[in-house]
Amino acid sequence: MKRGDVVLICLVIVAALAFFIPKWLIQNSSENNHNNTMxxxxxxxxxxxxxxxxxxxxxxxTVPTDHGTNILKxxxxxxxxxxxxxxxxxCLSFGFVNRKGDTIVCLPHRVLVELKTDQAEESELDAVVS
Amino acid sequence: MRLSANDSSVSSSLKLRKTVIIAIFAAVAAVLGLVEAMLPTQMFMMIPGAKLGLANIMVLTCLCFLSWRDSLALVILKALIMTLIYGAFSAFLFSFLGALFSFIVMYGLIRVGRGRLSLIGISVMGGVAHNVGQLTAAYLVFQTTKIYYYLPALMLLGIVTGIFIGIAVKYVVASLSKLSLFEPFAPELQ
Known part of the structure; x- marks a missing residue:
């Protein structure tokens, strides 16, 4: 390992953490409206x-696609x-998901499952105030 | 090699050696890819799409010994072999895009970071680039940024696997350098 390696690895860690921060924010705000139906x-x-x-x-x-079939439970x-x-x-390794913003992706079959809350207006309230 | 050999036979012998090396590397890379698919890595890594990236050992080794053209041939050959084995082209298009992106990043780093980076740093960046390329291909299909949700976790895991892949490449390069087949190709990186 040279010094350049350490610098590169640190850069990647910083970039990964920068990605994590908005993810945490989303999760914190979603806990407030936990009672909403998903x-x-x-x-x-x-x-x-x-x-x-x-x-x-x-x-x-059952999700039939042109490429194959997926079964969701x-x-x-x-x-x-x-x-x-x-x-x-x-796609099977995504496991059981139950939080807002979670996704299940089956790339070969082009299937995407996205979790959302019903009351979308409520979470967008801040943006509409102005 | 015979000393009396003229230039053309020397260069054709080099070409033959290169072809043999690429073929062997592609075969090993395909086998490593298959072995990796059989390992239950998904079980304990807990991150969807996480892989060890064993085939990267061969790509990086090839980049050490041969030119970028030969290494690109290896990447394409490996993708072709895997497609023939699995028989699903569209699925492997994504993994091929990841492999291509990872190859470009690794080659760029070898050129730019000459002497300043070791194999470990290059393989870490190759692993991270593989994930970024694959997720970007997925983004192009689904047109949703939600795809990048798992990127940070994949990046952190890519650092860990990249370090081990880099160490493995170091040993492979050191051992292969002793073989007479690899004599004309001095490894650029140690």
Whole structure:
């Protein structure tokens, strides 16, 4: 290891931390409206496929795409990818997600699941004040 | 090599050596990629899309011995072999874009940081660039910046794996330098 290496590694760590800070801010503000119902927006190839409300009861959602099929399972106010016939299976490793802003991505099938809260207006209030 | 050999046969022998080295490296890189896919790394790394980047060992080793053109050939060959094995081109397009970006960054750093960077620093940046390239490809598909949500975690993990990959390359380069096949290609970096 040379000094240049240490400088580069430090730069990467600083850049990563700079990315972390807005993430923390989003998470803190989302804890305030924790009681809101969450929805999951499922998009396939950029087009909205379905919006589901995350409930405690189990729901199975099958997402057929041109490239393959993904199966999502809603339970305990969260959502999880439980089956996919994509080659890399990265989407399964996202696990169970239940926080605002969380995502599940299946890149080979172009499937994107995004978690949002129902009352979007409330969080955007600050921006509208002026 | 025979001393009586004329220039053209010397250069053709060099070309043959290069071709053999690229072929061997591409085969090893493909096998490392397959082994990596079998390892349950996703289980304990807890970050989706996190990989060890074992194939990067071969790309960086190739960059040490051969020119950037030969190394680019290695990157493309490896992607082709993996596509043939898995039979899904669109899925590997993303990983290929990551590999390409990582290759460009590593080559740039070898040129720019001559003498100031060791293999460890270069492999760390290569690993980070791989993640950035892959996520950018995903961003182009999905058109949402939410994709970058996992980037910081991937970057920090990339530093750790990059350090180990760099150490591995150091040993590989040192061992391969002793082989007669690699004699004409003195490694630029140690």
């Amino acid at each position: 929805t999951a927006e499922i998009t396939v190839d950029g087009k909205l496929f379905k919006t589901v409300t995350l409930t405690e009861e189990e729901q199975m959602i 809603v339970h305990n106010y969260g959502i999880e990818m439980i089956e996919a016939d994509c080659p890399d299976q990265v």
